[in-house]
Amino acid sequence: QVQLVESGGGLVQPGGSLRLSCAASGRVASIGDMGWYRQDPGKQRELVARITSGGRTNYADSVKGRFTISRDNAKNTVYLQMNSLKPEDTAVYYCYTDKGLRGYWGQGTQVTVSS
Numbered sequence: 001q002v003q004l005v006e007s008g009g010g011l012v013q014p015g016g017s018l019r020l021s022c023a024a025s026g027r028v029a030s031i032g033d034m035g036w037y038r039q040d041p042g043k044q045r046e047l048v049a050r051i052t053s054g055g056r057t058n059y060a061d062s063v064k065g066r067f068t069i070s071r072d073n074a075k076n077t078v079y080l081q082m083n084s085l086k087p088e089d090t091a092v093y094y095c096y097t098d099k100g101l102r103g104y105w106g107q108g109t110q111v112t113v114s115s
Helices: none
Strands: 002-007 010-012 018-026 034-039 046-051 057-059 067-072 077-082 091-099 102-105 109-113
Touching: 002 091, 002 102, 018 034, 018 091, 018 109, 034 067, 034 077, 046 067, 046 077, 057 067, 077 091
Parallel strands: 010 109
Antiparallel strands: 002 018, 018 077, 034 046, 034 091, 046 057, 067 077, 091 102, 091 109
């Protein structure tokens, strides 16, 4: 089993920044990709950003140039630096990782962008 714990969400004004963190624990040897997804009520969960164990990244078009994903393999932690936040970025953000054929999710952290 792999456990994921997110932190760093909160309320921020439009144009502001937040940094999310997600630490993996448990059977973390050989975990694969790590990433961030988000979900608004009534909508499907969508990919925000993803990073391989080797550091390759991909981003949703809506966040390119504003968000940066990074990863510390020694700490089994993934980060999401979010800049120039917009009201449409408001959602619950979920951390994700996989190991073999199994995926694991964190409990989610709320990000609210509002004036």
